[in-house]
Amino acid sequence: MRDLGFLPEGAVAVDAGKIVRVGPTVDLEADFAPEVRLDARGGVVAPGFVDPHTHPVFTATREAEWELRIEGIPYEEIARRGGGILSTVRAVRAASAEELEAATRAHLDSFLAQGTTTVEAKSGYGLSWRDELKSLQVLQRLQAFHPIGVVATFLGAHEIPAEHRNDREAWIRILTDQLIPEAATRGLAKYCDVFCERGVYTVEESRRILRAAQRVGLRARVHADEFSALGASELAGEMKAVSADHLVSITDAGIRALKDNDVIPVLLPATSFFLNLPHDAPARKMIEEGLPVALATDFNPGSCPCDSMPLVMTVACVRLRMTPAEAFTAATVNAAAALELQDEIGLLREGMQADLVVFAVPDYRRIAYRFGANHVAAVVKRGKIVVGAEAD
Numbered sequence: 553m554r555d556l557g558f559l560p561e562g563a564v565a566v567d568a569g570k571i572v573r574v575g576p577t578v579d580l581e582a583d584f585a586p587e588v589r590l591d592a593r594g595g596v597v598a599p600g601f602v603d604p605h606t607h608p609v610f611t612a613t614r615e616a617e618w619e620l621r622i623e624g625i626p627y628e629e630i631a632r633r634g635g636g637i638l639s640t641v642r643a644v645r646a647a648s649a650e651e652l653e654a655a656t657r658a659h660l661d662s663f664l665a666q667g668t669t670t671v672e673a674k675s676g677y678g679l680s681w682r683d684e685l686k687s688l689q690v691l692q693r694l695q696a697f698h699p700i701g702v703v704a705t706f707l708g709a710h711e712i713p714a715e716h717r718n719d720r721e722a723w724i725r726i727l728t729d730q731l732i733p734e735a736a737t738r739g740l741a742k743y744c745d746v747f748c749e750r751g752v753y754t755v756e757e758s759r760r761i762l763r764a765a766q767r768v769g770l771r772a773r774v775h776a777d778e779f780s781a782l783g784a785s786e787l788a789g790e791m792k793a794v795s796a797d798h799l800v801s802i803t804d805a806g807i808r809a810l811k812d813n814d815v816i817p818v819l820l821p822a823t824s825f826f827l828n829l830p831h832d833a834p835a836r837k838m839i840e841e842g843l844p845v846a847l848a849t850d851f852n853p854g855s856c857p858c859d860s861m862p863l864v865m866t867v868a869c870v871r872l873r874m875t876p877a878e879a880f881t882a883a884t885v886n887a888a889a890a891l892e893l894q895d896e897i898g899l900l901r902e903g904m905q906a907d908l909v910v911f912a913v914p915d916y917r918r919i920a921y922r923f924g925a926n927h928v929a930a931v932v933k934r935g936k937i938v939v940g941a942e943a944d
């Protein structure tokens with residue numbers, strides 16, 4: 553993860569949306585006469601960031617609730633006053649498909665402006681038949697015309713909806729027997745995720761939900777071991793999940809389960825930072841075990857309203873003790889693997905999709921070091937300039 557394969561004075565040649573050559577500028581100048589030229593002199597050219605864990609399908613933000621949290625009001629009291637995740641659910645249900653699409657599109661614009669060229673995007677603020685499908689359809693429409701790459705995940709098992717609190721079994725059956733098959737048949741999602749956590753979904757419920765997903769061809773991802781170690785990472789291993797995410801409280805047995813079953817650990821350190829949690833995921837231990845650690849924002853209106861991969865890298869360096877090079881690998885090639893897209897994106901290599909970012913910094917380490925600033929000078933997606941002065 554520390555070897556970025558740096559090429560000083562390098563150039564990238566792109567044709568028909570793909571990288572056709574990477575090499576010294578002098579060689580490429582001799583061999584190509586490009587129609588469009590993007591001058592990156594004095595800067596750093598890198599693969600576009602891949603953000604493999606986001607919740608962007610929502611309308612209302614929750615800064616008032618954040619202020620209460622800062623003042624020490626407990627989450628239960630905030631929820632009683634009408635805040636918390638269910639307040640986001642109420643707003644998503646009240647929004648028309650057009651309103652939800654406009655809000656989500658603005659979120660995707662912001663990801664792209666900060667150098668993220670592919671995001672995984674979860675539903676999960678609808679929590680009803682109608683509103684989960686509405687959320688997935690918003691993602692499907694944006695997939696078709698937004699320049700950013702969108703990989704959709706069904707997260708109907710994000711919370712137990714308020715109206716099913718006294719009969720959670722009925723909601724789980726709606727998920728397993730109706731929503732999951734429908735999302736799969738209509739091609740609305742590639743993955744199915746579940747929030748396996750104390751007070752949310754148990755390991756046994758999560759297993760049933762993920763099994764139902766696998767029966768219809770949706771591979772598993774798991775919100776695992778964020779606040780408590782229930783055995784969610786072990787479940788991710790058992791289900792051969794593509795990723796297990798959060799992992800703040802993962803045990804040694806959990807790490808072994810990920811390793812033995814090729815489950816990619818996706819760490820979300822900006823969430824622990826924003827919630828001011830005393831602990832962080834044991835990134836060093838996982839890296840030393842040889843696990844391909846990936847980083848993601850967890851962008852959502854409650855626990856992490858951050859859409860910047862560079863800021864996540866800063867937190868990973870400071871709190872998880874990852875080196876800047878490890879953080880870069882975790883935010884690009886390993887993140888692409890967490891979406892099973894490692895053969896298409898996440899690397900600057902011949903044959904890969906031409907998703908590139910030009911940073912106006914002389915050293916890649918400055919991207920995370922000089923934190924809180926956006927160093928992006930230009931973004932290229934599938935060979936087209938989509939952010940920057942030359943974009944048309």
Ligand SMILES: [Zn+2]
Nearest residue numbers: 605607775850
């Ligand atoms: Zn999440």
